Amino acid sequence: MLRYLFKRSLILLATLFVASLVVFITIEVVPGDPASYMLGLNAQEDTVAALRAELGLDKSKPARYISWVSGLLTGDFGTSYTYRTPVADMVRDRMWVSLPLAIFALLLSTIIAFPAGVYAASHRGGITDTIVMAFTQLGVAIPNFWFAMLLVLLFAIKLSWFSAGGFPGWDAGFFQALKSLTLPAIALALPQASILTRVMRSSLLDVLNEDFMRTARAKGLTRRKALWKHALRNAMIPVLTIIGLQFSFLLAGAIIIENVFYLPGLGRLIFQSIASRDLIVVESVVMLLVMAVVLVTFAVDLAYAWVDPRLRGTR
Amino acid sequence: MSIHDTPILHDVSLELKPGAVLGIIGESGSGKSMTALSIMQLLPHGASLTGDIIFDGLDIVEATEEQMCDIRGNDIGMVFQEPMTALNPVQTIGSQVAECIALHMPVSHRESVKQAAAVLERVGLPNNQFPLSRYPHELSGGQRQRVVIAIAVALQPKLLIADEPTTALDVTTQAEILTLLQRLVKDSDMAMMLITHDLAVVSEVADDIVIMRNGRVVDHGKTSNIFDELAHPYTRALFEASSHAPERLNEAKQIEPLVKLTNLVCEYPLPRKTFFGARQVFRAVNEVSLTIHAGESVGLVGESGCGKSTLARALLGLSPIQGGSILLHGERLQAGVALSRKVRRELQVVFQDPYSSFNPRHRVARLVAEPLHVLDNPPTGTERANLVRATLESVGLSGDDADKYIHEFSGGQRQRIAIARALIIRPALIILDEAVSALDVSVRAQVLDLLAGLADSHQLAYLFISHDLSVVRNITDRVLVMKAGQIVERGNTESVFNDPQHEYTKRLLAAAPQLPASASQTG
Structure with a gap:
């Protein structure tokens, strides 16, 4: 088990190192001067020179890489050129919206998908199974921004249960903040829950056909007990993979939903920084997201080992 | 029911x-x-x-x-x-x-x-x-x-x-x-x-x-x-x-060795024990030497994990070898180096599972004709179709079966198709890796008869890899007993079975269940 952990940690560090190199090279080293790109075509030469000095572009490339990475490690992400505020502060504020939203959406999709997938698999071919499968088909097919607009029309405009958008901040009270995240989380969770239900169902169906399920029944377990005690844990591996991928997507991929609900999240931050050519913010936020994805993958790897003893290595 | x-x-x-x-x-x-x-x-x-x-x-x-x-x-x-x-x-x-x-x-x-x-x-x-x-x-x-x-x-x-x-x-x-x-x-x-x-x-x-x-x-x-x-x-x-023993014309001419393995070594790397320590290796095949002559049928028996299949893979050029040499018609085979067409057309293989060793989306004609690409001038058109028909007929199937898909056949028929696929380019040696283990006894008897007949008519040599001692006894001229990567006993099949010398061979034979004598005599 320790060996497995150690190996995974090394892979984690190596991935982060390579990712930081790639992000750095694509943004800073490719042809074209970042300073003149950020300032646009009509920039004065002395403004460009000033920005070059501010960005440290007059130093050598390895030196710039090292100062960038050491900055990241100490929490100094540089200063945004357009907003003139430290990037670290901006990211922290946005993170407090994006992270809870992602977790909320993931919880919702898991809570829907688990029972639906298990029920559909254990009643395969039945009417409920057919209905569940039809709904998931629909859930995958509907674009989530359209579904988000439907939610706004119904719950915000017609019923006035929720606000149509915006985020009051966590200072406004936990439930107030959570309430404003509810509609976006449902909109995000719908396609994810559909995918997860389908994966859960097919993975469980595969396991139910395994020989050891027959052994479990021959012991005298009822169909339901055999499913809970023997099938579920074995069916978890593909499900964990999907959950890991979904979390990474939810963290950064919520741009459209954040725009629909006017939420100040990470997705919108990247979108705005790209639009205003603020490379310092783009570079740091992309690196941060890479870190988040790699950490989630690491967590999924640990979950694999918890679920499947074969991955823990021999004793 | x-x-x-x-x-x-x-x-x-x-x-x-x-x-x-x-x-x-x-x-x-x-x-x-x-x-x-x-x-x-x-x-x-x-x-x-x-x-x-x-x-x-x-x-x-x-x-x-x-x-x-x-x-x-x-x-x-x-x-x-x-x-x-x-x-x-x-x-x-x-x-x-x-x-x-x-x-x-x-x-x-x-x-x-x-x-x-x-x-x-x-x-x-x-x-x-x-x-x-x-x-x-x-x-x-x-x-x-x-x-x-x-x-x-x-x-x-x-x-x-x-x-x-x-x-x-x-x-x-x-x-x-x-x-x-x-x-x-x-x-x-x-x-x-x-x-x-x-x-x-x-x-x-x-x-x-x-x-x-x-x-x-x-x-x-x-x-x-x-x-x-x-x-x-x-x-x-x-x-x-x-207890079927196919009739065989026992005339293996021991003139020129077809395949000669000398001190063959195959190793697998084991997972590292400590993170920075040197990788340990597992020696699956340890200094094995064996010779197969044209038209000869050689058995290789041993328990699972003894290295039989690794040996077969090495012989086919599918596994790297770490020592020793493989000579086929005097030409040296080397792992990692693509085998010349001349070598590849001499060797074919039939695997254990007739259900999973075919692509289910190809028709039998295409499956059987697959090895033809190693020929210098592969036949085309009618000539190719005729060859496929003739080969299918030689294994006791009908020429019309060429247009069917593999799921239309039973296990025994599939194994015949696998043999047809191996035969179509007239190889000198067919490696049968547990080729009859998955078959029912009556089907197995038919397939064994077929193999014996083909050996006589095509001058085929077989390397018969199996854990089933009775089958090996009935179809091979010579037998090798393998244990932990080494050949522990070798000799003519009858003498090894009647008078085993090595402890391990004795143990294997004692463990194998026997039909009662009275029945064997009548059978």
């Missing part, structure tokens, strides 16, 4: 007595497993059953699912064929055995674990060597089968159903498991239903025998009577098929 209105079993009647072993014999599709599953009421979806199954005074056919859950595991235990997949891979062996005990007895968790330890001890898995915290993947096939047996006998059931319990195991492991089952039957006076396709296994273990074919019981009686009289024609046919 029928499934979705397709009748599967007809008028099957049999009786099991406490303390006695009933053997059920039949080829695949004869309904023997369905008979067992009927008793367990674990039939596939859509099955319906008529008649009575009286177990200890209760009619199982009429029993509710609740009653059956009480009976399963408690009064009737079952052991399955495939020990590698019969256990839940994510639970420890201790919890899987204890679960069965806790399910049927009002005992605490701690008590059920204690009893599980005792049961595992009883099936020959002492707790100090095999702690309850082991997972199935940490055990060998034979050890896993012991765990499955432990689950089945944990509550001292009145009936134990063993469905092909040793088919997936080596001869020596098979002998151990059979001894264990017999001991358990005797110790606790339970009845055992032993289902197998192997007559020799049944003849050694069973008191009574039932022979099934196409869902019907065709013959039944005391084991000794059945084997002495061979009254029913199907019984006789089965017997003859299982």
Whole structure:
């Protein structure tokens, strides 16, 4: 088990190192001067020179890489050129919206998908199974921004249960903040829950056909007990993979939903920084997201080992 | 019994007595497993059953699912064929055995674990060597089968159903498991239903025998009577098929060696033990030398993991070799270097599983014609079609089969197609890696006849890799016994089998179940 952990940690560090190199090279080293790109075509030469000095572009490339990475490690992400505020502060504020939203959406999709997938698999071919499968088909097919607009029309405009958008901040009270995240989380969770239900169902169906399920029944377990005690844990591996991928997507991929609900999240931050050519913010936020994805993958790897003893290595 | 209105079993009647072993014999599709599953009421979806199954005074056919859950595991235990997949891979062996005990007895968790330890001890898995915290993947096939047996006998059931319990195991492991089952039957006076396709296994273990074919019981009686009289024609046919020796014109000309292996070494890297330590290697094939002459049939026997298949892969150029040399017609084969077409057209292979070794989306014509690309001028058009037809006919199939898909054929027919695929480019050597192990005895007899006939007509040499000693004995000129990567004994087949020199060969032969002498003589 320790060996497995150690190996995974090394892979984690190596991935982060390579990712930081790639992000750095694509943004800073490719042809074209970042300073003149950020300032646009009509920039004065002395403004460009000033920005070059501010960005440290007059130093050598390895030196710039090292100062960038050491900055990241100490929490100094540089200063945004357009907003003139430290990037670290901006990211922290946005993170407090994006992270809870992602977790909320993931919880919702898991809570829907688990029972639906298990029920559909254990009643395969039945009417409920057919209905569940039809709904998931629909859930995958509907674009989530359209579904988000439907939610706004119904719950915000017609019923006035929720606000149509915006985020009051966590200072406004936990439930107030959570309430404003509810509609976006449902909109995000719908396609994810559909995918997860389908994966859960097919993975469980595969396991139910395994020989050891027959052994479990021959012991005298009822169909339901055999499913809970023997099938579920074995069916978890593909499900964990999907959950890991979904979390990474939810963290950064919520741009459209954040725009629909006017939420100040990470997705919108990247979108705005790209639009205003603020490379310092783009570079740091992309690196941060890479870190988040790699950490989630690491967590999924640990979950694999918890679920499947074969991955823990021999004793 | 029928499934979705397709009748599967007809008028099957049999009786099991406490303390006695009933053997059920039949080829695949004869309904023997369905008979067992009927008793367990674990039939596939859509099955319906008529008649009575009286177990200890209760009619199982009429029993509710609740009653059956009480009976399963408690009064009737079952052991399955495939020990590698019969256990839940994510639970420890201790919890899987204890679960069965806790399910049927009002005992605490701690008590059920204690009893599980005792049961595992009883099936020959002492707790100090095999702690309850082991997972199935940490055990060998034979050890896993012991765990499955432990689950089945944990509550001292009145009936134990063993469905092909040793088919997936080596001869020596098979002998151990059979001894264990017999001991358990005797110790606790339970009845055992032993289902197998192997007559020799049944003849050694069973008191009574039932022979099934196409869902019907065709013959039944005391084991000794059945084997002495061979009254029913199907019984006789089965017997003859299982000890079938194909006629062979024994004229292997030992002039020029076709293949010559000298001090062959194949190694696998093992996972690192410490992170920065040097990689350990496992020597799968250790300095093996062997020669095969044109037209000769050579057997290679040994238990699983002894390096037989690695040797075959090396010979085909599919595994890297770490030492020694392989000479084919005097030309040196080297792993990693693409084999020349000239070499590749001399070697072909037939694998064990006729079900998974074909691409299901190709027609037979394309499957059989596949190896033709190693020829310098492969035939095209009508010429190619004619060659495919002729090859299919030479293995006893019809030329029209070329347009069919592989799922339209039975296991035996598929194995013939595999042989046709190997034959089409007229190789000098065919490697048969457990090529008949998955086949029923009567089909196996036909395939063996076919191979013997082809060897004579095509001057073919075979390397016959198998763990089935009787097959090897019947079809090979010479035999090599392999153990832990080394050849421990070699010689003419008859002399090795009649007068084994090495301890290991003696052990293998002793473990292999034998048909009773009287039957062998008549057969």
